[in-house]
Amino acid sequence: MLSGIRILVVEDEPSVAATLVDVVEDAGGEVVGIARSVSEARQMIRAQGFDAAVLDLNLADGEVTPVLEALQARKAPTVVYSGGELPAHVRQRHPELMTLRKPVLPGRLVAEILRARKQQT
Template sequence: MLSGIRVLIGEDEVLIAAALSQALEDAEGEVVGVACSVREARQMIKQLPFDAAVLDLHLTDSEVTPVLEALHARKAPTVVYSGSELPEKVRVRHPELVALRKPVLPGRIVAEILRARRKGA
């Protein structure tokens, strides 16, 4: 389904990151990196080629607002996958953002990545 789409993951919980990576790889996607902090995510955005991103709202060192801004500037399709609601200020700034509340079946995450990529095309 994802057939070679390169995905960057921002997730600070190791088990969730591993399950998410496995789900994306099972759907024929390629996980290019997993960042557990905002600092790591921003570094990966600058250094790694990727086609889409899946992000938790909270990483080990902060909320992901700077990461969302960097992804937005790069016009990278992004899916938020978090245990909390998308803050109103983020929703207003990024109305196109897809936000899923944990837990979600892997097929839904894959479908939302594909939908986000179509919207950006």
């Protein structure tokens, strides 16, 4: 399903990040990096080649809006995978953004990554 698709994971909780890696790899995708902070994510967005991103909204070091903006500027298909709700100001700015509330079944996450990619083309 995700064959040949390179995914950037932005998640600061190690167990959740490991689960995301398993889901992506089990679906045939490749995780190109795991960013555990806003600064790591911004650096990886500039440096890494990837096809889509899975983004947690709540990172330990701050607001992820700059990360989301960098992903959107790059036109990177993005799925928000978070324990919380998408803030209203983010929803207004990015109405097309797919948001999944943790936890979800692996198949749903894979399907939403594919849907986000399809919307970007």
